[in-house]
Amino acid sequence: MRVIIVGAGEVGTNIAASLDDDHRVAVVDTDEDRVDSITYSHDVLAIEGDGTAIETLEEAGIEDADMVIASTDVDETNIVVCGAAKAVADPFTIARVREPGLLHTWERSERAFGVDFMVCTDLQTARTIVRIAELPGARDVERFANDLVTMAEFEVHPDSPIAGETVAEADRYESLTFAAIIRGDDVLVARGETAIQTGDDVVVIGSGESVREFAGTVSPESTTTGANEVVIVGGTEIGAQAAGFFESRGLEPRLIEQDPEQARELAERLPKTVVLQSDATDVDFLVREHVNESDIVVAALDSDERNLLVSLLAKRLGVDRTIGVVEAGEFVDIFETVGIDVAVNPRLVTAEEITRFTRERRTERIAMLEHDRAEVLEFEVEEESPLAGARIEDVMADLPDRVVIGAIARGEELVTPRGETVLEAGDHVVLFVDTEVVDAVVAYL
Known part of the structure; x- marks a missing residue:
């Protein structure tokens, strides 16, 4: 697949890192330093220029591009990039925006602005915060198979x-x-003999009830x-947005805002907050x-x-858990390490959401872990699939070593996979996969 990414900032660079091994x-980017940097750090064609200009897109190969991802820090620029791409070719276009109003407008129309898929940074961040907050001690949480299956990552404390x-x-x-142990820069597929060490991150997959019970084991004080x-x-x-999501879950959060006018507007906007x-x-x-x-x-x-600072103060006052928004990825x-739990x-x-979408076209659902070092995939076993009627132990023998079958959703029932478990047509299977073998696994499925 040929992909054009406009914007070589943190978002664009991360997307490029996820795609450059398997795609052209x-x-x-307009910034010469960013272009030079990504030229030496990634296997990509780096072009200095304005992504809204047809000439620049043509230089990037828009005529035979399968996908254009507009990921600059300016919403309007990203929308124009997608419109310009559609004016001269027919790639699948993805735009990153921060303004939720643009997302709402796009959702209420059919492919407005020439955008096929839109990701709102603020909404996506708020959803992530709420999802993590709902599970005690979790560092990352994803749900699969219509919420029947939960994947979560927990740090092991002393x-x-x-x-x-x-x-x-x-x-x-x-x-x-138990799917994996993340130890420093290493992702270890969990085996029975694998030792769990203090400081490890443990990835588990199962029912929401069992994952929540496990959370209490990992962090008994939570x-x-x-x-x-x-x-x-x-x-x-x-x-x-996070307050609104908490409200929708039946909670009545408290929100602290220093600006009087902004506080008044929020009070009107959030009736249960x-x-x-x-x-x-x-502190007083x-x-x-x-x-x-x-x-x-x-x-x-x-x-x-x-x-x-707020997180450190909260910890000092005795708050057990803090989640903080950190705009600078390097921080x-x-x-x-010094004050924010997550x-x-x-x-x-x-x-990650944009990269996830590019890969979801091959599977039903995907989650990415540890900056794309591992993935959790969901796929459905089809009638004609050789997997239908196969035992788990036989399937695992055909898959690469760095794969774990985490759960099977059969209708409304959750089946815990064992070697003798037989897969059936219609089953939704959730897999933990090391990123290095994802393509081989997807090809097998």
Whole structure:
């Protein structure tokens, strides 16, 4: 597939890194330094130029492009890029936007603006925050098979009961599969003899109930009911959207916004959210409002440094868990080390969603882990598939070593895969796959 990416910032670079091994990728940017950087770091055709100009798109090979991804930091530019691409060819177009209003307009029309698929950064980030907040201790959460199957990633702390155990010893759940151990830069497929170490991230796949029970095992001090008392700091669009999603789940979050006019508008917009007008770095205010009694604090201000400060203050007051928005991707690991339990980078979230969509065309559902080092795929076993009637142990013998069958959804029933389990037509199978063998696995399926 030939792909043109317009915008070589953090989003575009991450997408290029995910696609350049298997596709012919051209990247366009007006910034000479970015073009030089991506030329040496990725196997792509890098072009300095304006992606809204037909001449630049022609230089990038628009005539035979299968897909154009507009990922600059300017919404209007991305929309114009897609329109320009459609004016001279017929590629599948993807636009990244931050303004939810543009997404809503696009959704209510048929392929408005010449855009075939649109990703709203703020909405996607808010959804990610809420999904993680709903499961105690989780660093990442995805759901499959109409929410019958949950995939989650958890960090193993020194006081965790499973620290030092093997996977076989830790496997005490009827409908749960240990998929992988992420240790530093290594992704280890979970085997019975694999030892779980402090600092590891453990990826599990199973029923929502079993994954939630496992969450309580990994972090015994955490409540297994998820976040009921939520405090959001910052009335940014991400903060407001997150509050709206929490409301839709029956919660009544509190939102702290310093600007009086913005606070008033948010109070009108969010009927079930208690909006507090104050400076969230005011410790006396936080104590008076019993912020320490909340299950989770979401830092969604428009400054990475202030989000870190708010998270540190929340921790000092006794809040068990913090999620912070971190715009600068290079700060994510640092901030998670010094004060934020889970740092969510909007640009990375957007890049993963766009990359996920390009790959979903081969499967029903896909989740990406650890910056595209591993993937979780969902596919349906079709009537004519050689997998129909095959036993799991026979299927695994044909698949690469770095694959785990995590769960099988059969109608409304969840089947925990065992060697003797026989796949049936109509089954939805959820697989954990090392990224290096994804293409071989998809070809087999």
